[in-house]
Amino acid sequence: MIRETFVASDPKSAYDLAVAKYGRDIKLLSAKHISYDDGVIRSEITISIPQDVFLNASVINQSISSQIKSLFWHKGISKDWIDDILAPLEMMNSHILDNKEELVSYVFEEIDSALSIQKESVGEPKVIMLVGPTGVGKTTTIAKLSCRYQTTDRQMSLINLDSYKIGAFAQLDEYAKHLNIDHIKVEDIELFESNIVESNNDIILIDTVGVSPYDTQKFMKILQFAQTKIKREIEVHLVLSATTNRDDMDDTLKQFDPLDLDSVIFTKFDETKHFGNLLGFLLSNNLPMSYFCMGQDISTDIQLASKEYLLESFIGEIDYQH
Numbered sequence: 001m002i003r004e005t006f007v008a009s010d011p012k013s014a015y016d017l018a019v020a021k022y023g024r025d026i027k028l029l030s031a032k033h034i035s036y037d038d039g040v041i042r043s044e045i046t047i048s049i050p051q052d053v054f055l056n057a058s059v060i061n062q063s064i065s066s067q068i069k070s071l072f073w074h075k076g077i078s079k080d081w082i083d084d085i086l087a088p089l090e091m092m093n094s095h096i097l098d099n100k101e102e103l104v105s106y107v108f109e110e111i112d113s114a115l116s117i118q119k120e121s122v123g124e125p126k127v128i129m130l131v132g133p134t135g136v137g138k139t140t141t142i143a144k145l146s147c148r149y150q151t152t153d154r155q156m157s158l159i160n161l162d163s164y165k166i167g168a169f170a171q172l173d174e175y176a177k178h179l180n181i182d183h184i185k186v187e188d189i190e191l192f193e194s195n196i197v198e199s200n201n202d203i204i205l206i207d208t209v210g211v212s213p214y215d216t217q218k219f220m221k222i223l224q225f226a227q228t229k230i231k232r233e234i235e236v237h238l239v240l241s242a243t244t245n246r247d248d249m250d251d252t253l254k255q256f257d258p259l260d261l262d263s264v265i266f267t268k269f270d271e272t273k274h275f276g277n278l279l280g281f282l283l284s285n286n287l288p289m290s291y292f293c294m295g296q297d298i299s300t301d302i303q304l305a306s307k308e309y310l311l312e313s314f315i316g317e318i319d320y321q322h
């Protein structure tokens, strides 16, 4: 039980104040008249409030901006980020802070301008390496990108650096044969470099072994490949599943950050309806996103990352009317 004291000119008025704040589920514990320093005698009552009633009332009595802040925190946007974007409004004591609807649209506009997209240049030569934890869909996404880039006249080939997982080569080779693209397995760094440097292919896609955020040994091997000193620049994209929780996304990023990541590709959009974690992750880490994948079909289930798509999916999660 939580206790609170109310003061008014008479006991009934003091009790009415308590009811106005907490409703009728309160219990009167004591009532007394007290002579105050200004010489006036007032009535002071003490009530007890059930915990759930107290918590509900605290939410209702919060300022609109606190309510909206906690709404976004609960959906995965970090406290620091939301505090920072509301700080200028609070400093100006802006009227936007008094209107839930306006405040929510303000936050959405800020999210929209903070997100960044890595532009796709389909027709340009490039070397792309996908990295990420196990099972997030790296190999499937390599196949999806091959399909996508096949629409250009560029020559393309695949390099497979996954010599760890049994059947890894066969998995990608199946797609490569289907798409009629060269596919080789490479284990040492010299062969890797010469393959890229001597290749006549404009587009080279590199698949890698899945690395848990805590497996330093496997990560060091990928780092060696990603940081080879060859003339052609290697774009490195981190692949994450949209279903991953925020702490694991953060640990994964910590692991892969030394690779100087170009963007994040999110897979398995079709397996979740909750995008707050993902959005909070992007906002806090200032990372561009490049593609969204939403299924297992390599010819259809990939699209360019889109702020609108993400925000429209997220907006449904923000119920600010209650």
Ligand SMILES: Nc1nc2c(ncn2[C@@H]2O[C@H](COP(=O)(O)OP(=O)(O)OP(=O)(O)O)[C@@H](O)[C@H]2O)c(=O)[nH]1
Binding pocket: 133, 134, 135, 136, 137, 138, 139, 140, 141, 162, 165, 168, 208, 209, 210, 211, 267, 268, 269, 270, 271, 293, 294, 295, 296, 301
């Ligand atoms: N629902 C859904 N499944 C996906 C998506 N992308 C990949 N998958 C599935 O996820 C599973 C793992 O995909 P892989 O491409 O083998 O994942 P990986 O990251 O290469 O895995 P490792 O090489 O073992 O680290 C397969 O069953 C894929 O069909 C997606 O966008 N949506």
Ligand SMILES: [Mg+2]
Binding pocket: 138, 139, 140, 162, 168, 207, 208, 210
């Ligand atoms: Mg794989």
